[in-house]
Amino acid sequence: MSVGFIGLGNMGLRMAKNLLKHRYQLVVYDRNQPAASDLVNLGAVFANSPAEVAEKSEEAIITMLPSSQHVREVYLGAEGIFSLEASGGEFRAPLLIDCSTIDPYTTRHVADMALQTRLAAGARAISESVPSPFLIDAPVSGGIVGAEAATLTFMVGGEEAAVDRARAILECMGKSVVHCGASGNGQAAKLCNNLALAISMAGVSEGLALGQKLGLDPRLLSSIFNSSSARCWSSDTYNPCPGVMPGVPSASEYNGGFAASLMAKDLHLASASAGSCNGKTPMGDAVQQLYAEMIEKGAGAKDFSGIFQHVYNGESA
Numbered sequence: 001m002s003v004g005f006i007g008l009g010n011m012g013l014r015m016a017k018n019l020l021k022h023r024y025q026l027v028v029y030d031r032n033q034p035a036a037s038d039l040v041n042l043g044a045v046f047a048n049s050p051a052e053v054a055e056k057s058e059e060a061i062i063t064m065l066p067s068s069q070h071v072r073e074v075y076l077g078a079e080g081i082f083s084l085e086a087s088g089g090e091f092r093a094p095l096l097i098d099c100s101t102i103d104p105y106t107t108r109h110v111a112d113m114a115l116q117t118r119l120a121a122g123a124r125a126i127s128e129s130v131p132s133p134f135l136i137d138a139p140v141s142g143g144i145v146g147a148e149a150a151t152l153t154f155m156v157g158g159e160e161a162a163v164d165r166a167r168a169i170l171e172c173m174g175k176s177v178v179h180c181g182a183s184g185n186g187q188a189a190k191l192c193n194n195l196a197l198a199i200s201m202a203g204v205s206e207g208l209a210l211g212q213k214l215g216l217d218p219r220l221l222s223s224i225f226n227s228s229s230a231r232c233w234s235s236d237t238y239n240p241c242p243g244v245m246p247g248v249p250s251a252s253e254y255n256g257g258f259a260a261s262l263m264a265k266d267l268h269l270a271s272a273s274a275g276s277c278n279g280k281t282p283m284g285d286a287v288q289q290l291y292a293e294m295i296e297k298g299a300g301a302k303d304f305s306g307i308f309q310h311v312y313n314g315e316s317a
């Protein structure tokens, strides 16, 4: 069965490679065509637009894009997935799986548009009550390390029958698929996760930076964190201090990984969501300010763990 994949950046490329390993045929698109060349060499077919991906995909279309604006463009734009209907093309994929981290309101809007357009009139319904195509939100946690190793956690929103149908595909790319409820709830879970992650990354950075200034070896201090109450993913899996761990962005000048600008986007989405439900994000707002300063200094494309450099000496990675 062929699966479409749109958005082949730090995460999407690694996730798509894992689908190829499970012998799915891939139809891929990225607006930056060279991003697809590795996959094309491995046998994927490059399409020239999201609409062409839709035309050639039989089981599902996965999107892994930076932000809400890009998701709207890829689904609703002039050459977007839903434009296939207007051009008279045949749409067969029953599942649309958006793995991007975006705001829950855009997710619900695009999911509604999928229901309204009924593009897959000729496709099998997913169940008696779930029409095709059906869009589920399935943002991920685990970073590039999890994307590479196929150990991502998917936080999924949408009808249960559609989530069950998507499991076989998602389990090729991750180790855990958690159904969070209705459409948009996967995004809500992801925003809360990243709010806590940004705060913990800033906290570990602050502790390690202070420790170094007090004369402690950051490797020793990290090993103490990791066997003490400061232990968390930011200290034991994705340590932000150069020289502590191999194979993470802090070991390679904060290149690759999860861009600081994307973390700033998630913090903004979390505080905006809080504003809509009488919630509060005081710690998140303080960390958002640190990321704004980092971006201002030109380090928005660096990995978000580069916040260590920023808190260490006020200079960006």
Ligand code: NAD
Pocket (backbone or CB within 6 Å): 006, 007, 008, 009, 010, 011, 012, 029, 030, 031, 032, 035, 064, 065, 066, 067, 070, 073, 074, 099, 100, 101, 102, 140, 141, 142, 143, 144, 257, 258, 259, 262
């Ligand atoms: P990225 O910027 O590395 O990749 C995004 C890709 O989408 C790029 O290749 C870009 O060319 C492509 N793209 C953008 N607009 C497009 C369009 N209109 N049509 C086709 N292609 C388009 O981003 P990433 O780090 O892979 O992150 C993707 C999503 O996953 C984001 O929402 C991010 O918040 C989330 N996320 C990232 C990580 C991580 O560690 N990088 C972890 C969890 C979640």
